[in-house]
Amino acid sequence: GAGVSQSPRYKVAKRGQDVALRCDPISGHVSLFWYQQALGQGPEFLTYFQNEAQLDKSGLPSDRFFAERPEGSVSTLKIQRTQQEDSAVYLCASSLGGEAQQLFFGSGTQLSVL
Amino acid sequence: QKEVEQNSGPLSVPEGAIASLNCTYSDRVSQSFFWYRQYSGKSPELIMSIYSNGDKEDGRFTAQLNKASQYVSLLIRDSQPSDSATYLCAVVDSWGKLQFGAGTQVVVTP
Numbered sequence: 001g002a003g004v005s006q007s008p009r010y011k012v013a014k015r016g017q018d019v020a021l022r023c024d025p026i027s028g029h030v031s032l033f034w035y036q037q038a039l040g041q042g043p044e045f046l047t048y049f050q051n052e053a054q055l056d057k058s059g060l061p062s063d064r065f066f067a068e069r070p071e072g073s074v075s076t077l078k079i080q081r082t083q084q085e086d087s088a089v090y091l092c093a094s095s096l097g098g099e100a101q102q103l104f105f106g107s108g109t110q111l112s113v114l
Numbered sequence: 115q116k117e118v119e120q121n122s123g124p125l126s127v128p129e130g131a132i133a134s135l136n137c138t139y140s141d142r143v144s145q146s147f148f149w150y151r152q153y154s155g156k157s158p159e160l161i162m163s164i165y166s167n168g169d170k171e172d173g174r175f176t177a178q179l180n181k182a183s184q185y186v187s188l189l190i191r192d193s194q195p196s197d198s199a200t201y202l203c204a205v206v207d208s209w210g211k212l213q214f215g216a217g218t219q220v221v222v223t224p
Contacts, residue, residue, distance in 0.1 A: 033212070042118075042202050042214035043158065056211060091157060101146075103212060105157035 002026075004106035006092050012112045013082045021077040021109045023092030032075050033103065034067055035091040043091055049075060082113045117141055118205050120215035127197075127222050133190040135218050137203030140184065146206040147179055147186045152217065153199045162188065193222045 005024040013019050025032050031050050035043035036059075045059040051072035060067070064083075069075040079086055089110050093103040119138045127133040135149075146165055150158035164170045164177040164186065176189040186205075190197055200217040207213050 035214075040122075040216075042120075042216045045211050045213065048211065056209065058209075059211075102148075102160055102163065103158075105159070107157050 004092055004094050004104050006090075006106035006109050008109060009107060010110050010112075012114065015082060015084060015113055017082050017113075018078065018080045019082055019111065021079075021090050021092075021111070023075045023077070023106060025073065025075070025092070025094030026096075026104055027073075029094035029096050029104075031095045031097065031101075032069055033093045033095075034075070034077050035093065036061075037089045037091055037108070039088075046077070046090075079111075082111075084113050087111055087113045116215070117207060117213045118203055118215035120201075120203050120218050122216055123219040123221075125218055125220045127190075127193045127220060129193060129195060129222055129224050131193055133193050133197065133220050133222070135188040135190075135201050135203075135220070137186045137188075137205075137215055138184055139186070139203075139205045139213075141205065141207045141213075142181075142184065143208040144181075144184075144205045147177070148204040148212070149175075149177060149186075149188045150202040150204055150214075151199045152202055158202055190220070193220075195222050195224060198222045 034046040037043045047057040049069040064080045066078045089108040093105045149162040152158045162177040174191045178187045202217045203215040
């Protein structure tokens with residue numbers, strides 16, 4: 001596609017529910033990043049893939065967060081047993097080469113946990 | 115201490131004036147530096163990248179880098195109301211991750 005696509009755009013979950021956020025990067029982009037952005041803050045790194053390999057997951061806040069990119073293209077960020085503190089915008093970004101070069105961001109998924 | 119520090123603002127700038135944004139970072143090994151612009155409710159978009167000490171100009175934007183002082187700045191000349199946004203400083207750390215500051219909100223007043 002022309003840009004990074006994320007779905008859903010908005011997600012409301014009851015506390016304790018599991019959610020899955022999808023990211024479709026720019027075709028051919030090797031690297032894929034997930035960030036969490038709280039209101040009024042900058043994006044915080046969660047995890048990074050190079051092709052299908054998850055090279056860094058040091059930013060995942062707890063073992064309730066899990067990300068995968070099984071075929072090196074589409075990625076899913078899963079949050080189990082959601083908590084109110086998980087409410088944020090989840091941004092996906094991709095880049096053509098390895099590591100953090102010029103990142104292209106998707107529109108994000110705004111997650112609200114009630 | 116966060117790895118990337120910025121003044122949160124808001125920075126109020128009259129239309130036509132120069133907006134000056136500052137950013138400091140803690141990782142001395144960092145070699146790649148970026149400025150992203152984020153409009154309210156939108157995702158960040160890259161406006162400048164800089165890798166070497168000195169100035170880099172692109173249209174009305176100038177990025178300045180001083181690695182010895184661990185300081186990077188962004189100047190916006192002839193500020194327009196459409197420049198009103200949050201500007202995020204981003205630095206690639208020694209682990210290859212792009213780390214963002216909290217952002218500086220710029221408000222250009224007519």
